[in-house]
Amino acid sequence: MGDDAAVMPLIDCANIACGFHASDPFTMATTVALAAQHQVKIGAHPAYPDLVGFGRRSMALSPAEVQATVLYQIGALDAFCRSHNSRVHYVKPHGALYHDMMRDEETLRAILSAVRAYHPQLKLVLPAQSNPEPWRQIAGEYGIALWFEGFADRAYQSDGKLVPRNQVGAVHHDLNAMVSQAIQFAAGQVTSCDGEVLTLPIDTLCVHGDTPQALAAIQAIRAALQGQ
Secondary structure, X not given: OOOHHHHHHHOOXXXXXXXXXXXXXXXXXXXXXXXXXXXXXXXXXXOOOOOOOOOOOOXXXXXXXXXXXXXXXXXXXXXXXXXXXXXXXXXXXXXXXXXXXXXXXXXXXXXXXXXXXXOOOOEEEEEOOXXXXXXXXXXXXXXXXXXXXXXXXXXXXXXXXXXXXXXXXXXXXXXXXXXXXXXXXXOOEEEOOOOOEEEOOOOEEEOOOOOOOHHHHHHHHHHHHHOO
């Protein structure tokens, strides 16, 4: 989704859907080839099996089913990576699965178990936390390192969580707002929708490919961060 050919030279990492919420084998193959061409680190973007709901609806899967679902998707994407002398570097769950792992420890552990089963050197991406240590401790039980993620194109609540997508103002559409938030994240902070400045250190910054002005936002953010 989005102008992948224009975006790929501007980014360091790409979250690639694995067919369960979006994409298909041909799209996965072409996207991986493009990422490999530009030496972009490839991340598996697994989701609940929900093409109709774009993976944004929770599903009542057992931990074993979550583990198998995630492991399957990592392996599918990595097959395309290997065909281009690349590999999956990290795993970032999508949509409802991304949020469910933060609400339900069994779901998080099932995902960690899948990542470890595929390759323990893979990183797992979680949303940024003001206190990341409890999450690092759980991941450490599986030997998995974490990357904490901030979003340039999403609004934050005063508790550090994302404003739900069904609320007005959840997604930034203003280019200047996205650039300002990215610069603030580079300093380990973000301003909530209530105007509160939160300490929220991150390891990686995300712009959704389906966000309006995504290409312009990425261009402007990269220029701003490189100019610091």
